[in-house]
Amino acid sequence: MTTILESLLEKVLIQEEWQTTRQHAVREIHKVWWEENDNRTEAEGLEIVRLGLLAKEQEIAVSVGDMIASNWVNNSRFVEALELCKQVLAVFQDYRILGTIANAERVLGFVQEAVTHYQQALGLCPEEELQEKATILNNMALVFAQQGDIPKAIALWEQNLEISEQIGDVQGKAATLNNMALVFAQQGDIPKAIALYEQNLEISEQIGDVQGKATTLNNMAQVFAQQGDIPKAIALYEQSLEISEQIGDVKLKATTLNNMALVFAQQGDIPKAIALWEQNLEITEQIGDVKLKATTLNNMAQVFAQQGDIPKAIALWEQDLKISEQIGDVKGKATTLNNMAQVFAQQGDIPKAIALWEQSLEINEQIGNVQLKASTLNCMAQVFAQQGDISKAIALYEQSLEISEQIGDVQLKASTLNCMAQVFAQQGDIPKAIALWEQVVSTLAQISAYSNLVTALGSLGFTDESNGLVYLAQAIWLTLRIQAPLVDTILLIRVLYNKVPQGDELQAVLGATAMFFCKLRGEGHPQLEELQEHSFNMIAGAASAQGIETEEAFGNWYVQQRLNDPDYFLPRLNQRLEEIVGDGWLFDRSQVSMGE
Structure with a gap:
C-alpha cells in the first residue's frame, strides 16, 4: 500500500505536504506494525526503515534498523546486516548503527573500517548512554585482540569494566571478564584467566545468569583440557550442557557439544567425537546457525583427514567454505583453506597446498589476523622442510616465531619452536634440536x-x-x-x-x-x-x-x-x-x- 500511495500522492501534494504526509504515515505504521504488534515480521520492519529514511524520521529508522541488523549479525547474516546499516548511514550518522555495522565488518574482515566505525560510534554516543559506550569498548577490544595488540585490548576492556561498575551492569562486567580471561589464557597466564573466570561465575551466580554461567564453564573447560585435566574439562562441559538443556539454549548446547567432541577426538575416541558433532549439526540445522555449522564441519573434516578418509574430509571442507563464502566469514574461510592445504601437502600435491596457503595468507593480511598468519607460515615451513628447502623453512618459522613473540602467544611460540627442533633433528643438528625443545618445554611449562x-x-x-x-x-x-x-x-x-x-x-x-x-x-x-x-x-x-x-x-x-x-x-x-x-x-x- 505504501508504494501505491507514494506514486499517487506525489503528483498531488507539494514537497512540504508530501514530506509531512510521509512522516505521519511512518509514525502510524510504526505504531501499528511495531509498537503495538506482538507478532512483528522482518518484512514489516524493513518497510518501516525504508519509510523512516524517506521521511527523515531518525529515531524510527535507526531504532528499527538497528534491531534488525543486530539480529542478523547474531544469526550470521553479516552481509545483509552490512548493507542495511549502509542504507541507514547514508541518511543518518547514528552511534547505534555505527556500532552494529562495525560488528558485521569485524567478522567480514573489514578490520580498519570496523575500528573507524567503533571510534565514530564512541564519539557520537551520548554521555548518558554509558551501557552502549561499554558495549562499543568491548567490541573494539575484540578487534585489537585479534590483531595481536593485547595491551590496547586490555586498556579498552578496563575502560569498559569501569563503566560497568559505575552503572551497576554486572552482566556486562561478566561478559568483559570472560573476554579478558580468554586472552590471558592464550597469553599463557592461566592463573589470571582462571581467577577472572571465577569472578565471572560468582557474578553469574549472584544475578542468576545461568546462560552466562554455562558460557564461562565452557571456557574454563577449554583451559583445563589444554592442561591435560580431561576429567575436570569434561565435568565442566557436562555442567554447561545440563544448564543449556534446562534453559532451552540450543545454540549454547551445540557449542558445548562441539567443544566436548574436540576433547574426545584429541583423546583418540573418534566415534564419541563424531556422535557429538552429529548432534551438534542437527541442532545447527534446526536453528539456522550457519557459522557454528561451518566450524563443526571444519573440525569433523580434520578428524576424517587424520583417519585417512581424505575424500570425506575434503567434502566437509567444501561445505564449510561454501557457508563461509555465503555469510562473508573471511576469517573462517582462511582457517579452512589452511587446513585443506595441510591435507593436500600430506597427499603430495604441494602446488595445490601452497596455492591454498597463499590465499589464506592474503586474507589474513587483509583482516590483520596475525595469529592465523603465523600458523599458516608454520604449516608452509613444514612442507618446505619436507621438500628439503631447509633455509626457506627456517625463514618461515622465524617469521612465525617473530609474530608469536609480538602478540605474546606462547602456545604458538612453543608450536613453532617444536617444528624448528624437528627440522634440526632431521638434519642431524642434535644439539640445536635439543636446545629448541628445552625452550619448548620451558614455554609450555609457563602456561x-x-x-x-x-x-x-x-x-x-x-x-x-x-x-x-x-x-x-x-x-x-x-x-x-x-x-x-x-x-x-x-x-x-x-x-x-x-x-x-x-x-x-x-x-x-x-x-x-x-x-x-x-x-x-x-x-x-x-x-x-x-x-x-x-x-x-x-x-x-x-x-x-x-x-x-x-x-x-x-x-x-x-x-x-x-x-x-x-x-x-x-x-x-x-x-x-x-x-x-x-x-x-x-x-x-x-x-x-x-x-x-
Missing part, C-alpha cells in the same frame, strides 16, 4: 600446557642419547597426573622400558602401568587391542628377563610383584621416576596435582 609438555619431553627423550631417560621419566611422571592421549602414553612407556636395563624391576612396573592405563582409559579406543598387546608384552618381557618361564611361575610372580595392585605399583613407579630425574626437572612439579 601449564601439560598435554603438549608430555609430547615435547617425549621428543627430547627420543633425541637426546645422554639425557633421554631423564626427559622420558618426566613425561611419564606427567601422564600419571594428566590424561594424555592413550597411544602417546603407551609409546612413552615402551620407549622408557627399552632404555631400562633388562631385569630391572622398573620394566615390570612400566608394563603393569601400561595395562592399567589401557583398562582405565581404553574403552572404545580403536587401537585398544593393539595397545593391550604391547602392554602385556612388556610384562612378559620383564618376567622372562627375571627367569620366569612357565605360565604357573608367571602367575605367582605377577602376584608376588604386586603387579595386580595399582595402589602399590603406581606409587612405586612415581618413586622410581623421581629418582631417575633427580635435580633435572624442567618444570615446577609443585604446580601439577595427582589426577587419576
